[in-house]
Amino acid sequence: MTRERLAPWAAYCIVGAGALIMLAPFYFMFVFATQSRANIFNLPPPLWFGDDLLANLKILTERLPFWRNLGWSLYVALASTALTLLFCSMGGYAFALMEFRFKKALFTLVMATMLLPSFMSMIPTFMIMDALGWIDQHRALYIPGAASAFGIFLMRQFAATAVPKELVEAARMDGCGEFAIYWRIVLPLLKPALGTLGLITFIASWNNFIGPLIVMRSLDNYTLPLALRTLQSPVNTEWGALMTGSAIATIPLLILFAVSSRQLIAGLTAGAVK
Amino acid sequence: MRWPAFLRLSPRWAPYVFISPFLLLFAVFGVFPLLFSLYLAFQSWEPTSGLDAMEYVGLANFAFALEDEWFWKSLKNTAWLALASGVPQHLVAIPLAVFIHTSFKRLRDGVIGAYFLPYITSTVAIAIMFSSLFSTDFGLVNAGLQALFGIDNIDWLGKPENIKPAIAFIVFWRYIGFNMVLYLAALQTIPKDLYEAATMDGAGRLQQFFHITLPSLKPMIFFGVTLSVIGGLQLFEEPFILTGGKGGADQSAMTSAVYLYRMAFDFNDFGGASAMSWLLFVVVALMTWLTNRAFRPRGQS
Numbered sequence: 016m017t018r019e020r021l022a023p024w025a026a027y028c029i030v031g032a033g034a035l036i037m038l039a040p041f042y043f044m045f046v047f048a049t050q051s052r053a054n055i056f057n058l059p060p061p062l063w064f065g066d067d068l069l070a071n072l073k074i075l076t077e078r079l080p081f082w083r084n085l086g087w088s089l090y091v092a093l094a095s096t097a098l099t100l101l102f103c104s105m106g107g108y109a110f111a112l113m114e115f116r117f118k119k120a121l122f123t124l125v126m127a128t129m130l131l132p133s134f135m136s137m138i139p140t141f142m143i144m145d146a147l148g149w150i151d152q153h154r155a156l157y158i159p160g161a162a163s164a165f166g167i168f169l170m171r172q173f174a175a176t177a178v179p180k181e182l183v184e185a186a187r188m189d190g191c192g193e194f195a196i197y198w199r200i201v202l203p204l205l206k207p208a209l210g211t212l213g214l215i216t217f218i219a220s221w222n223n224f225i226g227p228l229i230v231m232r233s234l235d236n237y238t239l240p241l242a243l244r245t246l247q248s249p250v251n252t253e254w255g256a257l258m259t260g261s262a263i264a265t266i267p268l269l270i271l272f273a274v275s276s277r278q279l280i281a282g283l284t285a286g287a288v289k
Numbered sequence: 290m291r292w293p294a295f296l297r298l299s300p301r302w303a304p305y306v307f308i309s310p311f312l313l314l315f316a317v318f319g320v321f322p323l324l325f326s327l328y329l330a331f332q333s334w335e336p337t338s339g340l341d342a343m344e345y346v347g348l349a350n351f352a353f354a355l356e357d358e359w360f361w362k363s364l365k366n367t368a369w370l371a372l373a374s375g376v377p378q379h380l381v382a383i384p385l386a387v388f389i390h391t392s393f394k395r396l397r398d399g400v401i402g403a404y405f406l407p408y409i410t411s412t413v414a415i416a417i418m419f420s421s422l423f424s425t426d427f428g429l430v431n432a433g434l435q436a437l438f439g440i441d442n443i444d445w446l447g448k449p450e451n452i453k454p455a456i457a458f459i460v461f462w463r464y465i466g467f468n469m470v471l472y473l474a475a476l477q478t479i480p481k482d483l484y485e486a487a488t489m490d491g492a493g494r495l496q497q498f499f500h501i502t503l504p505s506l507k508p509m510i511f512f513g514v515t516l517s518v519i520g521g522l523q524l525f526e527e528p529f530i531l532t533g534g535k536g537g538a539d540q541s542a543m544t545s546a547v548y549l550y551r552m553a554f555d556f557n558d559f560g561g562a563s564a565m566s567w568l569l570f571v572v573v574a575l576m577t578w579l580t581n582r583a584f585r586p587r588g589q590s
Contacts, residue, residue: 041410136322268410276405284474
């Protein structure tokens with residue numbers, strides 16, 4: 016098959032240049048993490064790594080309870096992922112394979128909330144957390160998210176196609192209890208979707224800024240994005256330390272991405288191309 | 290493991306047990322607060338004075354918002370940013386996806402990864418990074434511009450007219466990979482024989498692109514653009530971080546979401562902010578509906 020092709024090297028060049036632009040900020044984030052503030056704000060700016068990493072770390076941990084913040088980010092992300100996977104898989108399984116009253120109406124309602132702009136919940140979230148006494152508590156971060164409309168949508172779509180109804184019926188007729196059916200038959204079949212949803216939830220929770228911004232109050236309880244932001248100030252930003260903190264905050268994501276990018280992308284697009 | 294009979298879940302009740310955790314959370318943290326905010330929109334309330342300080346004011350909050358200079362300004366800023374970051378995203382993502390689809394076999398995963406990476410990283414870390422890159426005297430953007438094009442240092446973050454393009458670029462940078470991935474997935478569903486037949490009929494590459502590729506991508510374009518519109522209208526983190534939470538010189542970078550936040554948490558006007566959020570909701574719904582009409586697949590009505 017002969018097809019006119021744009022000379023391959025032109026395509027490679029353009030795409031390659033674009034990829035470099037995509038990656039450049041990350042590169043410089045790591046470079047700046049190893050440079051002192053004086054070096055970063057210097058002419059010409061540093062293009063290669065320096066040796067101020069340890070000094071920056073020192074400033075970082077002096078200004079912030081950095082490792083605590085990191086720990087909180089991890090804790091909230093893991094709790095969020097676990098809860099979301101549990102509740103959304105249970106709910107998705109029910110919506111896909113069980114019959115109950117108002118099923119259609121409920122699902123439509125849940126889907127409708129996906130269209131709501133995120134800022135609609137800024138004030139309501141604060142108010143309910145205040146009413147519950149959950150301000151400055153981490154459960155305010157990982158509990159509400161477990162009712163993710165996107166999560167239950169993903170789970171339901173997947174369960175509908177991946178779990179044969181006959182299998183469930185057969186197990187039921189064999190006397191298998193409902194929860195056992197869920198735990199031993201349905202859940203293993205949902206693994207790919209669980210993986211994708213788990214990744215998405217973890218990443219979203221790790222990066223979440225506006226949630227903690229609204230509910231968290233004390234520096235000791237901040238998650239990473241919020242903590243890093245406090246280092247910003249109109250006059251005295253500790254850029255070296257800030258870059259080091261940002262770089263450390265990004266590393267877990269880079270690792271996760273390196274390991275799972277194909278599944279993540281495939282899972283996301285599977286929902287889109289329908 | 291067999292549960293004792295009285296604990297075992299009967300198939301009749303199972304569905305309700307399985308959906309109740311989700312529904313409970315959804316009702317408590319999703320539906321109820323939303324309805325309460327609708328109620329609040331008609332009250333005047335400063336949360337620090339306690340619950341009984343609420344005072345019914347009818348449509349006063351809505352009227353105030355509609356007359357508020359900052360409300361309209363932030364709306365304009367939001368629309369500008371949504372367009373300036375959204376349109377290039379798709380204009381560039383489609384040809385990029387086509388390039389990668391046709392020309393990249395070996396390095397494909399790496400390239401896709403490079404473009405997708407910005408999407409998954411923390412907006413805060415990135416915004417902080419870019420605020421240093423866009424620094425007037427020492428930032429790499431200006432250094433690069435000077436080295437490549439001889440342009441004098443631009444005050445990106447200080448001057449009202451410059452900060453919007455800077456933010457638009459950051460948002461563009463963040464989402465271009467995401468959209469590219471969407472289009473790549475869609476491109477893979479286009480049957481190759483369409484192109485082969487066209488080539489045999491003598492159609493050139495550009496013609497094939499406009500007559501086969503683009504029409505086949507229409508559903509995905511619709512999906513992607515809808516996401517960009519909805520996302521663009523909610524922009525919060527980039528403007529917030531780059532302007533220290535205030536909205537920039539002359540409020541030039543204050544998006545609606547940022548103004549909403551300020552109204553509620555800086556100015557403590559919960560009633561006014563609630564009313565504003567519902568007004569904004571109407572705007573977003575309108576824009577989504579308009580996008581729907583513009584891209585509606587032919588043959589449906």
